[in-house]
Amino acid sequence: xxxxxxxxxxxxxxxxxxxxxxxxxxxxxxxxxxxxxxxxxxxxxxxxxxxxxxxxxxxxxxxxxxxxxxxxxxxxxxxxxxxxxxxxxxxxxxxxxxxxxxxxxxxxxxxxxxxxxxxxxxxxxxxxxxxxxx
Numbered sequence: 765x766x767x768x769x770x771x772x773x774x775x776x777x778x779x780x781x782x783x784x785x786x787x788x789x790x791x792x793x794x795x796x797x798x799x800x801x802x803x804x805x806x807x808x809x810x811x812x813x814x815x816x817x818x819x820x821x822x823x824x825x826x827x828x829x830x831x832x833x834x835x836x837x838x839x840x841x842x843x844x845x846x847x848x849x850x851x852x853x854x855x856x857x858x859x860x861x862x863x864x865x866x867x868x869x870x871x872x873x874x875x876x877x878x879x880x881x882x883x884x885x886x887x888x889x890x891x892x893x894x895x896x897x898x
Contacts (some may be wrong), residue, residue: 767892767894771828774821774859775799778877784825786894791829792887795842796821797880811848811881815851815855818884823859829894833860838887839868846872 769784775794777783784793798807798814799821807817823833843852849870860866866886876883 768827769825769894769896769897770815771824771896773801773824774826775801775804784829786829786890789890789893789896790887791826791831791835791890793822793825793885795885796825796875797876797878797883799878799880801825803821806880811851812855814881815852818882819855819859822884826886826888827883829888829890830892831890834864835888836860836866836886837889839866840885841868841870842873842876842883843881844873844876846870848881855856882889 765787767786767792768782769786771783774783777794781794784791784846796818798817799805800807801821807813826832826836841852843849852870
């Protein structure tokens with residue numbers, strides 16, 4: 765059975781999609797951009813602040829589903845400026861236990877929704893199945 769996941773700790777979708785879908789313990793998190801869930805606007809500041817907010821949005825959805833960063837198995841990152849790759853890596857490493865990083869791909873793109881600098885989607889495997897679904 766398919767479960768729709770929603771949390772107010774991540775921004776509301778900017779289009780006709782769910783924050784995440786969980787099915788048979790697999791969680792598919794839709795692409796998140798650096799929107800502050802409290803204001804509905806892209807966070808101010810540099811790339812580091814935007815990367816942090818985007819990762820927090822992804823992790824909030826995973827946590828709402830009953831998981832943690834340890835349950836994330838794959839991350840896809842879309843970046844408008846690949847020269848910021850090393851800066852992104854410094855931020856990214858702080859969010860995951862050392863040596864337990866998910867599989868990952870980083871893709872350079874020309875543009876993203878709301879003119880964001882990056883977008884991150886994730887796949888997680890939840891041992892206990894889906895929690896807090898609509």
